[in-house]
Amino acid sequence: MRILIIGSKGMLGQACVKHFSKSHKVNVFDDRYSLENREVFAKLILEFDVDLIIHCVGKIPQLTSDEADLFHINAVMTMDIVNIIDENNIPFIYPSTDCVFNGHGPDDYYSKYQFQDCSNSYGTSKLLGEKIVLTSNNGYVVRVSIIGPDRRPSAQGLWNWVSNWPIGAVIDGFTNHTWNGITTLQWCKEIEKLFILGKPDRRLYQLGTAKRISKYNLIKLIASKLGKENTINEVSTAQNVNRSLIPDYYVQDIEIQIDEIVGNEDLL
Template sequence: MKILIIGSKGMLGQACVKHFSKSHKVSVFNDRYSLETRECFTKSLSEFDIDLTIHCVGKIPQVNSNEVDLFQINSAMTMDLVNVMDANNIPFIYPSTDCVFNGHGPNNYYSKDHFQDCNNSYGVSKLIGEKIVLGSNNGYVVRVSIIGPDIRPSARGLWNWVNNWPIGCMIDGYINHTWNGITTLQWCKEIEKLFILGNPDRRLYQLGTKKNISKYHLIKLIATKLGKENIINEVSTAQNVNRSLFADYDVQEIEKQIDEIMVNKDLV
């Protein structure tokens, strides 16, 4: 299959290129997008001969993105991408996030039927992107929180944050922030199963592990696998945060997912 990865330099894009290149023809598209360059951007995009597009570009609040950046990339860029893919009848995958929910709703898991009650600009910008994709002819939304290694020195993801801890420093981990996401490698494997080896039977997928864990236990698990010996303190915030998603089907537990990344040394 001929797959186009839009945004191959970020955490998810890196994983997609490495995973799908093993058995598919992968092209990458990293042109910068802005409202001023959108016409040139979409024209260049239309020239690819592809069977599937994966949109790995996304602005996150951890990278000091302002509101204009968030909505321009997560919403406006998505709309232009969808229009190109619809015009060429190419399936389009939009990675979304558990942050479309505010984390203060159900006691356990958010289902697809729950109202998307995000209360920050990042969540709203991703939610708008979801609506755009679900309103298209060929778009699919895969909603899940992801973690994974990132080769960029400036990377701000959870995995890299843990990996970059100085020896001996003490770290705080939230015991009342709950999570059931997956790794970037597992994300790629699920996309392969759903969209390449199989035929997607819905427009919105929610993925996640059956069992959720606290952010404290998550960073402790990553630290152990990376050989970090820092002291991790159990701390709590005033309000619990739980964005765990009710998944469409079970995936393997997070510890096994992390072990698979550690075996694939080229990913670490």
């Protein structure tokens, strides 16, 4: 299969290139997308004879304080790309996030049919991106929170934060923030199963593990796997945060997922 990855330099894009290049022909589009280079992108689709597009470009609040940039990248850019893929009838995967929910509702899991009550610009921009993609007959949304290594010096993700803890630093971990996301490697494996080895039977997928884990226990688990010996304090915030999702099907336990990354030096 010929796979085009939009945005190969971010955390998810890196994982996609490494995973899919093993068995498929992969090309990337890393230019900052704009109306000016729209024709370049459209030409690449035709010349590479693309079978599947994975849209790994996305702005997160940790990397920008510009709300307009969040909406431009996560929604406006997505809208124009959707128009192009519809012209060429190519399946298009939009990675979304549990942040389309605010996490302050009942202490339960979110169904994909529940109202998306995001209360910040990042969640709203991703929700707009979802709605745009779902207007296309070729668009698919995969909604889940992801963690994984990121080789960029500017990386701000949870995994890199843990791996960069200085020796002796004392860390706080939230006991009342809960999560049931997956690793970037697991995300790629699920895409392979759903869209390459199989045939997608729905337009919106929610993924996740059967058991949720507190952020305290999550960073403690990652730290132990990476050989970090920092002291981690159990702390809580005034308000619980729980964005755990009801998955369409359960993926393997998060500890197994983390072990698969740690055991593969090429991914670190």
